[in-house]
Amino acid sequence: MSGAHALAGAALAITSAEVALGGCSASGNAVAYVEDATDRATHGDAVSDAHTVMNDVAATQDAQAFDAFVSDRSADAWSSSADLDAPVDASTIVMAPHAPPTLAATGLFTDLDRNGTLRLATGVQPFQPRYALWSDGAEKARWVYLPPGKKIDSSDPDHWSFPVGTKFWKEFAVGGKRIETRFIERFGPGPDDYLYAAYWWKATDAASPTDAVLADADVGVPSANGTNHDIPSQAFCVRCHGPLQEHVLGFGALELNHAMPGVTIATLTQGRWLSQPLPSDLDFPGVDTKTRDAIGYLHANCGNCHNFTPGVYMIPEPRMDLRVRIGQPLEETGAYKTALNVEITKFYHPAAPAITYRIAGGDPPHSCVSFRMGDLTKDNRMPPIATKVVDSQGLAVVNAWVATLPAPPNR
Ligand code: HEC
Numbered sequence: 001m002s003g004a005h006a007l008a009g010a011a012l013a014i015t016s017a018e019v020a021l022g023g024c025s026a027s028g029n030a031v032a033y034v035e036d037a038t039d040r041a042t043h044g045d046a047v048s049d050a051h052t053v054m055n056d057v058a059a060t061q062d063a064q065a066f067d068a069f070v071s072d073r074s075a076d077a078w079s080s081s082a083d084l085d086a087p088v089d090a091s092t093i094v095m096a097p098h099a100p101p102t103l104a105a106t107g108l109f110t111d112l113d114r115n116g117t118l119r120l121a122t123g124v125q126p127f128q129p130r131y132a133l134w135s136d137g138a139e140k141a142r143w144v145y146l147p148p149g150k151k152i153d154s155s156d157p158d159h160w161s162f163p164v165g166t167k168f169w170k171e172f173a174v175g176g177k178r179i180e181t182r183f184i185e186r187f188g189p190g191p192d193d194y195l196y197a198a199y200w201w202k203a204t205d206a207a208s209p210t211d212a213v214l215a216d217a218d219v220g221v222p223s224a225n226g227t228n229h230d231i232p233s234q235a236f237c238v239r240c241h242g243p244l245q246e247h248v249l250g251f252g253a254l255e256l257n258h259a260m261p262g263v264t265i266a267t268l269t270q271g272r273w274l275s276q277p278l279p280s281d282l283d284f285p286g287v288d289t290k291t292r293d294a295i296g297y298l299h300a301n302c303g304n305c306h307n308f309t310p311g312v313y314m315i316p317e318p319r320m321d322l323r324v325r326i327g328q329p330l331e332e333t334g335a336y337k338t339a340l341n342v343e344i345t346k347f348y349h350p351a352a353p354a355i356t357y358r359i360a361g362g363d364p365p366h367s368c369v370s371f372r373m374g375d376l377t378k379d380n381r382m383p384p385i386a387t388k389v390v391d392s393q394g395l396a397v398v399n400a401w402v403a404t405l406p407a408p409p410n411r
């Protein structure tokens with residue numbers, strides 16, 4: 001891919017975001033990453049003005065960043081349907097739709113029983129990813145709707161492309177009470193044609209509310225229903241879901257290879273939903289569970305931002321790859337190649353001067369990954385958004401694996 005093509009690709013994505021913001025409701029596509037790519041201290045937390053954002057995009061996408069972008073990408077063959085090198089057909093540009101005003105209107109359910117059970121709409125199926133995102137202990141449920149007669153393009157098995165009309169939901173409950181249901185819909189064929197919305201199960205006097213309402217896209221709902229749970233703004237959805245070309249983070253070949261209830265690789269194959277069938281024995285790399293669980297945890301919780309996916313310009317600096325590809329030998333994973341005994345490039349904290357490696361083999365206390373997972377200070381916290389509580393179990397899994405790794409050569 002030439003530099004000119006890479007630039008054209010990024011410009012195309014920005015243009016479609018502008019279309020979405022200018023014409024209809026802002027779906028937030030391709031907008032919020034800028035803050036990650038620039039200095040958080042300079043830009044603050046909220047991305048409020050779309051035009052400022054667009055100017056920032058122009059200002060911060062400097063030649064150096066694009067050089068890095070291009071050289072990263074040229075190493076990889078990239079043959080997805082979302083190929084930014086492909087000629088642009090204006091007739092395929094679809095305006096971002098307005099998010100429906102209520103959750104029922106998104107098509108998730110038809111009825112809510114007195115005991116709170118959702119009666120799912122026809123075609124809506126539950127699923128679970130093998131490794132979940134830590135959400136401060138909230139209980140989660142997930143559903144998918146695949147449009148009948150269409151197929152998921154699995155020709156690149158690491159990055160599926162979903163047919164237009166595919167919908168995903170994720171529900172959050174705290175203490176057994178529903179608080180929020182998130183919604184993603186692929187509304188058009190463009191690479192960023194994904195709508196993100198959050199629905200708020202408001203606390204009511206009734207024993208249980210009958211539907212959830214669209215939350216404010218700009219600010220979300222902090223401490224919803226008096227809990228510790230924040231309903232995120234749309235910009236936050238994009239910061240986590242934007243830096244992978246498939247935009248859908250927990251519904252893929254490695255995450256669905258399990259025997260838990262709901263949609264799995266086996267059921268997708270059986271229902272002929274995949275354009276290219278996939279074996280149902282794919283796994284995360286590593287001979288032992290300790291390794292697989294740590295690699296899987298980082299894949300699910302960090303790899304959506306920290307990855308080298310070709311063709312995606314929203315990936316934040318510094319480049320570190322914590323997303324696994326199918327069939328990758330353990331030593332070839334990004335965790336080994338770009339984190340183990342690799343010096344930090346960006347992180348600096350006066351209180352943690354001894355941390356010089358992203359992962360210091362055998363030494364969790366001196367590993368930046370472990371430090372940032374275990375620290376709640378704003379500038380240290382990883383992931384940087386949507387969490388206020390340390391995942392002590394997840395940290396223990398990562399640390400147990402780090403402890404088994406070889407030390408840096410100079411130690
Ligand atoms: C901190 C990062 C983060 C933020 C912020 C975030 N998500 Fe996600 N989301 C994830 C990850 C990782 C998964 C997959 C793992 C899981 O479900 O536990 C996921 C899963 C989902 C799913 C199920 C389909 C899928 O991608 O696997 C939906 C729907 C969803 N998110 C919607 C949203 C919406 C809407 C917002 C904003 C209101 C949002 N998310 C904000 C990281 C995030």
Ligand code: HEC
Nearest residue numbers: 036239301302305316317318344345346347368369382383
């Ligand atoms: C929403 C996107 C996002 C997610 C998810 C995320 N990070 Fe980060 N990460 C960033 C950004 C942006 C930076 C650069 C700014 C900084 O260092 O604060 C960064 C930097 C880092 C660095 C510093 C690397 C260096 O060379 O200086 C480490 C280590 C790190 N992240 C670990 C993690 C881990 C571990 C997770 C998962 C538990 C994670 N991150 C999840 C966005 C993310």
